[in-house]
Amino acid sequence: MPRASRPVGGPGLTQVRRITGEIPGPRSRELLARQRTLVPAGVGSTLPVFVEAAGGGVIVDADGNSFIDFGSGIAVTTVGNSAPAVAERAAAQLRRFTHTCFLVNPYESYLDVCAKLNEYAPVPGEKRTLLVNSGAEAVENAVKIARAATGRPGVVVFDHAFHGRTLLTMSLTAKNKPYKQGFGPFAPEVHRAPMAYPYRWPSGPADCAAEAADALEDLLDRQVGADNAAAVLVEPIQGEGGFIVPAPGFLPRVAEICRARGILLIADEVQSGIARTGHMFACEHEGVRPDLITTAKGLAGGLPLGAVTGRAELMDAVPAGGLGGTFSGNPVACEAALGVFAEIEAHDLLERALAIGDTMLGRLDALRDAHPVIGDVRGRGAMAAIELVEPFGERLPAPDLAARIARRCHAEGLMVLTAGSYGNVLRFLPPLSIPDDLLVEGLSLLGEAVAAEAASVV
Ligand code: PLP
Numbered sequence: 001m002p003r004a005s006r007p008v009g010g011p012g013l014t015q016v017r018r019i020t021g022e023i024p025g026p027r028s029r030e031l032l033a034r035q036r037t038l039v040p041a042g043v044g045s046t047l048p049v050f051v052e053a054a055g056g057g058v059i060v061d062a063d064g065n066s067f068i069d070f071g072s073g074i075a076v077t078t079v080g081n082s083a084p085a086v087a088e089r090a091a092a093q094l095r096r097f098t099h100t101c102f103l104v105n106p107y108e109s110y111l112d113v114c115a116k117l118n119e120y121a122p123v124p125g126e127k128r129t130l131l132v133n134s135g136a137e138a139v140e141n142a143v144k145i146a147r148a149a150t151g152r153p154g155v156v157v158f159d160h161a162f163h164g165r166t167l168l169t170m171s172l173t174a175k176n177k178p179y180k181q182g183f184g185p186f187a188p189e190v191h192r193a194p195m196a197y198p199y200r201w202p203s204g205p206a207d208c209a210a211e212a213a214d215a216l217e218d219l220l221d222r223q224v225g226a227d228n229a230a231a232v233l234v235e236p237i238q239g240e241g242g243f244i245v246p247a248p249g250f251l252p253r254v255a256e257i258c259r260a261r262g263i264l265l266i267a268d269e270v271q272s273g274i275a276r277t278g279h280m281f282a283c284e285h286e287g288v289r290p291d292l293i294t295t296a297k298g299l300a301g302g303l304p305l306g307a308v309t310g311r312a313e314l315m316d317a318v319p320a321g322g323l324g325g326t327f328s329g330n331p332v333a334c335e336a337a338l339g340v341f342a343e344i345e346a347h348d349l350l351e352r353a354l355a356i357g358d359t360m361l362g363r364l365d366a367l368r369d370a371h372p373v374i375g376d377v378r379g380r381g382a383m384a385a386i387e388l389v390e391p392f393g394e395r396l397p398a399p400d401l402a403a404r405i406a407r408r409c410h411a412e413g414l415m416v417l418t419a420g421s422y423g424n425v426l427r428f429l430p431p432l433s434i435p436d437d438l439l440v441e442g443l444s445l446l447g448e449a450v451a452a453e454a455a456s457v458v
Contacts, residue, residue, distance in 0.1 A: 007060055009053040010082035015435050016058070017413040018066040024049045025063025046071075046417055047410050054081035057434030059415060067415045068442040070428045074417065075239070075271045075383070078298035079343040080433030086301035086339035093335040102131070102329045109334035113307070116341045117295065120280040121309040124289050128315035130308045131329030135270035135296035136164025138306035139233070141323060142292045143168060145308060146231035146264045149317035153188075154229040156219065156263075158195040160241030160421050163233065163268055172233060174241065175421050191229075193219045195238065196250035199376040199387060200395070208247035217257055226261035231292075236282035239271030242420030243385035243427050245378050251288045264291040264314065270306070271383075274298035275344050275432065278354035278381030285380060301340045305333040352432045353381035356439060360384040360428055363443040373401060373454045385419065385427040386450075391457060397422035401453055408449040414442050 007013060024032065024047075031050045049061035054077070059067045072078060079086065093109070102110050114129035121127060130145075132138050143155055155172065157163070163172040165179065171186035173179050180186070196212035198205035220226050232254060238244040258265040267290035272282035276298055279285060283293075291314060296306035304327075308315070343349065357380060364386055368374040375389035388405070390396040402424045409416045419425045426446075430439060 007053040009060075010055040010084065010087060011080060011433060013053055013055040013058060013060065014066070015056045015438055016066055017068050017438070017441060018064070019411075019413045020064050023047075023065065023411050023413075025061065025065060027062040031062065046406075047415060055433070056080060057431060057438040065413065067410075067413050068438050068445070069415050069434065070430050070442055071415045071417045072429045072431045073302060074297065075276055075429045076297045076302050077431050078274055078276055078382075079301055079340050079349060080431045081302070083301055083339065083343050083433065085342040085346070086336045089335035089339040089342075090303060090332050093332045096331075098332060099327070099330060101326055103324045103326075107331050107334075109331055109338060110329045113305075113329070113334045113337045116338070117307055117309045121293050122281055122284050122289050123291065123293060123309060123311055126312040127309055128312045129310075130315065130323050131334070132306040132308070132325065133304050133327055133330075134164070134306050135294065136166045136169040137325070137328075138270060138294035138296050138308050139163045139169050139172065139266075139268055140166060142266045142268075142294050142308045142310070143172075143231065143233070144323070145310065145314055145318055146266060146292065148322070149314040150230045150262070150264060152228055152230040154191060154224050155189060156191045156193055156216070156224065156229055156232045158193055158234055158238075160195050160197065160238050160244055161192075161233075161235060162238070162240030163235075191219060191224050195241070195244060196247040197244050198247045199378070201247070205247060209250040209253060212247065212250055213253035213257060216254060220257065220261060220263070226263060229261070229263045231264040231266045232258050233266040233268060235268045235270075235272065236285070236288070237272045237277065237380060237383060240419055242387065242422075242425035243379050243383060245380060248286070251283060251286050255288050255290070258291075266290060266292045266294065268294050270294055270296040274340065275349050275353055276381060276383050276429070278350055278357060280344075280350065282380060282383075299340065300333045300336040303330070303333040303336040305329070305337055347432075349432045356430060356432065356434070357381040357384065359436075359439055360430075360443065363440075363447070367447050367450055371450055371454045373398060373457060374450065379428075382430055382432060383427075385425050387420065388424045388426065391454075397424035398457075399423035401457060402426055404453045404456075405446075405449045408453060409446060412445050412449065414445045414449075416446065
């Protein structure tokens with residue numbers, strides 16, 4: 001049975017960390033037992049505490065525990081959970097009408113969201129935006145549009161990439177378990193190039209960008225044939241792959257390589273986009289101007305909405321009826337997205353993301369200096385990570401250590417997520433609404449968890 005009176009979320013929620021006992025608590029354990037009888041095992045939860053309210057920088061569960069939020073529901077509640085402009089605009093739209101299907105009867109808020117994305121996206125020239133329901137759907141549509149516009153079938157993706165769980169997007173995704181195992185056969189015409197991953201590049205970081213770009217050129221010219229490639233699809237910061245920031249200069253080289261061959265560049269900004277990194281889009285950090293950009297997670301504050309924004313002549317290559325869907329660009333989600341842009345603009349959240357990044361990266365660098373099990377610290381803005389390795393030299397991934405540190409953080413009331421092709425990355429994605437004292441408290445808790453677990457491996 002639900003609790004009689006439930007806390008209200010949003011920024012008014014009391015901003016404290018509070019742990020009442022074992023995590024998950026008794027009520028969450030009861031609900032988890034119920035979940036196992038109702039929901040397939042393939043739907044897992046990082047931390048199965050059942051949420052009652054969230055806002056500012058905390059998540060409150062059904063046992064009254066209050067966690068510092070370093071996850072934002074995987075980079076979604078960037079402007080804060082139930083942020084005022086999002087909640088008010090979505091609630092007002094719920095009372096006006098919930099759905100017409102934009103393909104049947106359009107409404108203005110869809111246009112307003114497209115206008116915002118066209119204004120902000122660093123795509124050159126005149127732009128158009130298509131709204132969909134999710135990140136995977138945005139990526140699928142970007143590939144459809146690229147193929148229709150170029151008349152070419154091939155798509156080049158990178159090692160460590162994650163693009164979604166549908167047939168095409170899991171085919172574009174690199175990591176086998178748990179995303180692909182048992183789900184084949186996969187979609188054809190997908191080609192994979194090495195990612196310029198400085199920490200793990202065989203010859204070291206100095207030549208990483210140049211050598212990875214050479215490998216991409218070789219793949220395109222020798223294996224795929226540039227005339228067969230519609231697009232190169234890249235995450236400007238790889239998300240699920242472990243917050244890999246490509247070596248400086250790599251993304252601009254990729255853009256040049258594409259331009260020289262008439263191949264489209266698609267930036268998958270589903271995780272890195274919408275103010276997360278201190279720019280509206282992560283590709284702006286290196287001045288890269290893609291032909292198409294996909295967004296989703298942070299776009300509508302948690303309501304399901306994804307988008308493809310691209311050069312008008314490419315976007316218009318698909319005739320009417322070829323794009324869209326029943327729920328795509330739902331009016332409540334559109335109002336929520338307008339609320340997200342209003343929050344970003346009113347509270348200068350790009351600056352806030354940079355400030356959070358400075359605090360996080362400064363503290364994480366100090367932690368790395370103290371603990372050799374932290375092999376790498378990386379990220380941009382409020383998208384930061386540490387890569388855990390076995391001590392003493394070989395950079396061997398330490399996924400068990402990462403999992404133990406995450407569990408210790410959870411038990412102490414800090415919500416953190418793991419990531420990485422080797423499962424050895426802890427990633428930090430606080431909402432930009434997190435108060436400074438909670439941010440610092442969370443980083444201190446993380447430091448204590450690293451110290452305690454590192455002590456057990458040396
Ligand atoms: N692309 C990237 C870069 C992502 O990080 C994700 C999700 O994590 C997706 C696509 C898929 O998005 P969704 O889970 O909304 O389908």
